[in-house]
Amino acid sequence: MLKRAVxxxxxxxxxxxxxxxxxxxVEQRVTGRPDSYVPARxxxxxxxxxxxxxxxxxxxxxxxxxxxxxxxxxxxxxMAQAGLRGPLASGMFTVLRLSNDQILENATGVGAPPxxxxxxxxxxxxxxxxxxxxxxGAVADALAARDGAGPGQRHAALRPGxxxxxxxxxxxxxxxxxx
Numbered sequence: 001m002l003k004r005a006v007x008x009x010x011x012x013x014x015x016x017x018x019x020x021x022x023x024x025x026v027e028q029r030v031t032g033r034p035d036s037y038v039p040a041r042x043x044x045x046x047x048x049x050x051x052x053x054x055x056x057x058x059x060x061x062x063x064x065x066x067x068x069x070x071x072x073x074x075x076x077x078x079m080a081q082a083g084l085r086g087p088l089a090s091g092m093f094t095v096l097r098l099s100n101d102q103i104l105e106n107a108t109g110v111g112a113p114p115x116x117x118x119x120x121x122x123x124x125x126x127x128x129x130x131x132x133x134x135x136x137g138a139v140a141d142a143l144a145a146r147d148g149a150g151p152g153q154r155h156a157a158l159r160p161g162x163x164x165x166x167x168x169x170x171x172x173x174x175x176x177x178x179x
Contacts, residue, residue, distance in 0.1 A: 001147075005077040008143040012080075013073015016136025017066045023131045027124065038110055039064035045108035072100050073136050080140040083150025090137030097129045 027033065040056030043049065043064035076093050079085075084092070098114075105111025114122055144150065149157070155168065 001081045002078070004147060005081040005144075006074050007077075008080065008140055009074035009077020010070045011073070012076055012136040012140035012143065013070040014066060015139045016073060016076075016132040016134075017069025019135035020069070020128050020132035021065065024128055027128070031124075033124070035061075037061060038105060039068070041110040042104050042108050043067075045110060046104070068100065068104075069132065069136070072097055073140070076133070076136050076140045077144070080137075080144035081147065081150055083152030083154070083156070085137075085141040085144065085150070085153075087134070087137075089141075090134045093137055094126075094130045094133035097133050098126065101125075101129065 028035070035055075037054075037056040040058075040060035041051065043060050044051045044056070049060070075096055076089075079089050079093065102111065102114060106113060114125070117125075
């Protein structure tokens with residue numbers, strides 16, 4: 001299960017990053033918001049690359065944007081393989097994607113906590129990360145569905161909901177679902 005989750009998540013994350021990028025470009029044309037170089041600055045800090053004022057090298061922005069999208073997508077691949085699929089799972093994943101950004105931006109000193117941002121910037125960021133998460137989720141779910149139900153889905157099939165009288169799947173059934 002884990003090997004499939006990794007490659008499926010990488011593909012889903014790249015797809016999500018591409019959809020998010022397209023949405024950002026449309027939004028920037030409508031709002032007039034300039035490009036952000038925060039991803040490039042974070043990468044420069046993480047990789048100890050030279051930093052410059054103003055516009056950053058485009059390759060750094062793209063490398064961080066797509067690299068981070070692909071790597072975080074692995075989490076969504078794992079979620080889908082485990083049986084966490086659909087809009088609710090993509091909503092949960094949105095929080096993971098936002099958290100990943102904020103951890104990296106704040107730990108490197110490139111960004112500030114979101115509660116200090118202008119409301120408009122915060123709304124735009126949450127919107128774009130949601131677009132990423134739902135696009136990546138759709139791809140991860142579709143890829144995982146080809147492998148059948150995940151262990152969580154198989155458990156739910158015993159009796160939907162969370163009940164103390166429904167025990168876990170047998171180890172054999174859980175292993176079979178993980179293959």
